[in-house]
Amino acid sequence: METQVSFSAKDVMQLRQKTGLGMMDCKKALAENNGDMAAAEQWLRAQRKGKMDTRTERTTGEGRIGIRIDGSQAAIVEVQTETDFTAKNDGFVQMVEDVVNEAITLPAGDLQPSEAMTKRIDDLRITTGENVNFARGQKLEGGTFGQYLHHDGKRAALVQIDGGAGDAPDEEMLKGLCQHIVFHDPIGISEADVDAAKLEEIRQNAIEEAKKTGKPEEIAQKMSEGKVRKYLEENTLLHQKYILDESKMIKELLPEGVTIKAFIRYTLGS
Numbered sequence: 125m126e127t128q129v130s131f132s133a134k135d136v137m138q139l140r141q142k143t144g145l146g147m148m149d150c151k152k153a154l155a156e157n158n159g160d161m162a163a164a165e166q167w168l169r170a171q172r173k174g175k176m177d178t179r180t181e182r183t184t185g186e187g188r189i190g191i192r193i194d195g196s197q198a199a200i201v202e203v204q205t206e207t208d209f210t211a212k213n214d215g216f217v218q219m220v221e222d223v224v225n226e227a228i229t230l231p232a233g234d235l236q237p238s239e240a241m242t243k244r245i246d247d248l249r250i251t252t253g254e255n256v257n258f259a260r261g262q263k264l265e266g267g268t269f270g271q272y273l274h275h276d277g278k279r280a281a282l283v284q285i286d287g288g289a290g291d292a293p294d295e296e297m298l299k300g301l302c303q304h305i306v307f308h309d310p311i312g313i314s315e316a317d318v319d320a321a322k323l324e325e326i327r328q329n330a331i332e333e334a335k336k337t338g339k340p341e342e343i344a345q346k347m348s349e350g351k352v353r354k355y356l357e358e359n360t361l362l363h364q365k366y367i368l369d370e371s372k373m374i375k376e377l378l379p380e381g382v383t384i385k386a387f388i389r390y391t392l393g394s
Contacts, residue, residue: 131159151240172250184255186211188277189390190224198269199228200282200388201235201261216256219248220277225226227261235261247305262388270298270304278392279284281305287381300368305389310361313384318360319355326352361387 131154139186142165153164153171169200187204188211201224205211223241230238236244237258249256267286270293274280281302284291293301312318334344357363361384362375378384 188220189280190220191271192224192228193269197265198257199263202259204259205256210252232263232265267285272302278388279306282388284386286383286385304367313361
C-alpha cells in the first residue's frame with residue numbers, strides 16, 4: 125500500500141517563501157522528503173544547484189557593488205550576474221548587502237568568498253536561474269573611511285585616511301572625495317605610486333619633440349618637466365583638481381596632518 129505523505133498547502137507556501145521557487149517544485153520537494161521542511165529545502169537546493177553548476181560558463185556582464193564601513197575597517201565587493209533585470213531586483217540588492225556584511229568579518233586584503241558568502245550567492249543562482257558569481261572583494265583596516273556608491277550600483281569608491289584627529293574630514297567631504305575618485309579615475313595617490321619608467325618615457329619623448337623643433341637643451345629639459353608635471357596633475361589623486369570645486373587640488377582639501385593611505389575604485393566588470 126502506498127504511503128500517504130502529510131503536508132498542507134500552508135507548508136508548500138512556507139517553503140516557496142523560503143526558497144523563492146514555484147509551487148509545484150516545493151510540493152514535489154515536500155513529497156520526496158515526507159513533509160520534512162528542512163529536508164525539502166536542502167533537497168531543492170541540491171537539485172537546483174546541480175543544474176546551475178552546468179551554467180557557470182554563461183557571461184555575467186551585469187551585477188552590483190557593495191560597500192560596508194564598520195569603525196576602523198571597511199570592505200568592498202562586486203557580485204556579477206547575467207541580466208540588468210536581476211541586478212536591480214530587491215533580492216539581489218539585499219544579497220550583495222549580506223555578502224559585504226560577511227566580507228567585513230574576514231581578514232584584511234584581497235577577499236575570497238567564505239562559506240556563508242557562497243551559500244548566499246548560491247541562493248540567488250537557484251532562485252533566479254542565472255549565473256551569479258563573486259567577482260572580487262577587498263578589505264582594509266585602520267584609520268578612517270569614506271565611501272561613495274553610484275545610484276546604479278555599478279561604480280563605487282572607498283577611501284582610507286589617517287591622522288587629523290582634531291580636524292578630520294567629515295563624512296560629506298569623504299563622500300565627495302570618493303565621488304571624485306569614481307569620475308576622475310586616478311592611477312595613484314601621488315607621484316610615488318606612478319611607475320618611474322612611465323615618467324621617464326614622458327620626459328624623454330618631450331625632450332625629443334622639443335629638440336625636433338629646434339629648442340636648445342635647457343629649454344627642452346624644462347618643457348619635459350612641464351609635461352611630467354601635467355601628467356601627474358591629471359592622473360594622481362593629490363594633484364587632481366577637485367571635481368566639486370576645480371579651483372582646488374585634492375591635496376588642498378585635506379586638513380593639516382591628514383593623509384590618504386589608500387583608495388579602491390570599482391567599476392562593474394573592469
